[in-house]
Amino acid sequence: MTSTMSERTLGDLRVSAQGLGCMGMSAAYGPGDDEESIATIQRALDLGVTMLDTANVYGPEGANETLVGKAIRGRRDGVVVATKFGVYYDDGGQAARGDAAYVRECCEASLRRLEVDHIDLYYQHRVDPTVPIEETFGALAELVAAGKVRHLGLSEASVTSMRRAHAVHPVAALQNEWSLWTRDVEDDALAVCRELGIGVVAYSPLGRGFLTGSVTSVDRLADGDMRRRLPRFMEGNIDRNLALVEALRSIADERGVTVAQLALAWVQHRGSDVVPIPGTKRRTNLEENLAAQSIALSSDELERIEQAAPRAAVVGDRFNERLGRTVNR
Numbered sequence: 001m002t003s004t005m006s007e008r009t010l011g012d013l014r015v016s017a018q019g020l021g022c023m024g025m026s027a028a029y030g031p032g033d034d035e036e037s038i039a040t041i042q043r044a045l046d047l048g049v050t051m052l053d054t055a056n057v058y059g060p061e062g063a064n065e066t067l068v069g070k071a072i073r074g075r076r077d078g079v080v081v082a083t084k085f086g087v088y089y090d091d092g093g094q095a096a097r098g099d100a101a102y103v104r105e106c107c108e109a110s111l112r113r114l115e116v117d118h119i120d121l122y123y124q125h126r127v128d129p130t131v132p133i134e135e136t137f138g139a140l141a142e143l144v145a146a147g148k149v150r151h152l153g154l155s156e157a158s159v160t161s162m163r164r165a166h167a168v169h170p171v172a173a174l175q176n177e178w179s180l181w182t183r184d185v186e187d188d189a190l191a192v193c194r195e196l197g198i199g200v201v202a203y204s205p206l207g208r209g210f211l212t213g214s215v216t217s218v219d220r221l222a223d224g225d226m227r228r229r230l231p232r233f234m235e236g237n238i239d240r241n242l243a244l245v246e247a248l249r250s251i252a253d254e255r256g257v258t259v260a261q262l263a264l265a266w267v268q269h270r271g272s273d274v275v276p277i278p279g280t281k282r283r284t285n286l287e288e289n290l291a292a293q294s295i296a297l298s299s300d301e302l303e304r305i306e307q308a309a310p311r312a313a314v315v316g317d318r319f320n321e322r323l324g325r326t327v328n329r
Contacts, residue, residue: 005048005293008275010199011172013121013151015080017268017293019051020044020286021203021279022068026059029209030222034067037281041071045079047290053175053203053277055084055125056110065113076116082201083110084125084155086136093322096329098128100139107143123153123175127161127329137168144169153201156327159192171198175277178202178270180211180263180305181232181244181314184328194273202267205276206289208233211263213245231316240315247308257295264292266305 006017025037041052052072058064065083072079085106086096110119122143124136143149151172154165165171174193176185178200185200193200208227209215217238218228227233232241245259252262267276278289297305317324 005050005290007050008199008272010121010153010201010273010275011151011170011197013080013172013199015051015275016049017275018049018264018290019053019080019082019201019275019277020049021277022052022054022064023058024279025281026064026067028058028226030225032059032281036283037067038071040281040283040286041068042075043283044286044290045072045075047287049290050078051080051082051121051275051277053082053201053279054114055087055123056106056113057084057087057089057125062109062113065110069113069115073115080120081114081116082121082123082153083114083119084123085110086123086125086128087326094126094326096126096128096326098124098131098133098136100135103136103139104143107148111148118147119149121151121153121172122149123155123173124157124165125155126326127154127157129329133161133164134168137165141169155203156329157189158328159188161329162189162192162196162198166196166198171196173199173201173275175201175203177204177318178267178274178276179205179207180248180266180309181207181241182318183311184318194271199273199275200271202270202274202276203279205267205278206260206263210241211245211248212258212260213242213249216242229320230318231320232314232318234316237316244309244313248305251301251304251308255295255301257292258288260288261292261295262305264289265295265297266302268293268295269297269302 008017054064054068153173155175178185252259
């Protein structure tokens with residue numbers, strides 16, 4: 001497989017048409033293998049992927065940022081490093097913080113772990129409802145002025161927060177979950193992004209692996225896998241959701257592609273301002289995902305996909321109550 005990666009634009013930031021989500025290499029989906037993960041990142045760069053997505057809370061003590069930093073040593077030029085701040089964990093679970101001092105502290109720590117002198121795309125991971133977003137983005141704008149950050153982003157933010165942040169400093173990208181089984185971004189955020197010239201980074205474009213067809217029971221997942229706690233994977237929901245995957249499989253089989261590739265191609269057809277970042281920690285899955293960029297879907301095929309996987313067919317919330325409280329704020 002050779003490098004034929006096209007590019008897309010997030011605001012005025014040019015990135016590869018598909019990025020690489022690195023979270024699962026260090027967190028959320030069971031044990032990782034740092035050696036294979038680094039090889040996967042480097043293979044992605046070889047194949048033309050330029051955007052690597054991480055965050056300061058992916059793994060203990062910023063482990064995923066450290067991993068990404070190791071993987072890009074000697075290859076910094078041409079790599080768009082995207083990371084995040086603003087989430088922390090306490091006894092109540094996931095929480096958000098966005099005060100100016102915290103923004104600066106997180107940025108310095110991420111720069112050290114990534115071993116870089118600037119972050120190309122810096123997201124507010126979750127909006128802190130106790131701090132005006134003007135304060136948060138004011139601090140971020142100062143980091144841009146200082147050359148420590150190049151572009152700013154938001155993740156899972158409300159349209160009100162998007163507008164207020166964008167008024168302080170241009171927002172290059174909104175990172176939201178978006179796939180054939182998570183389409184909340186289409187409600188109102190997508191229209192606002194296009195009004196303001198904000199690109200969309202689609203995380204979990206394979207439905208946290210569900211749209212690969214490989215997850216048929218939570219019993220097969222590692223004990224620490226976060227999907228064990230997500231409603232859509234729970235007994236009573238998972239079997240009904242698997243019917244959606246099987247409906248997609250017949251279309252994929254006709255095209256001679258996998259269900260995962262079909263699902264990725266669908267996201268890529270949402271617009272030239274949309275960049276999916278499927279996550280994987282294995283080179284084999286990486287190459288399968290990247291092959292999806294060359295799949296052109298006709299209008300008839302897109303209609304068949306919509307009929308096979310209508311939004312209303314998905315059973316269960318995408319987050320449990322604790323995680324759900326931190327989105328769309």
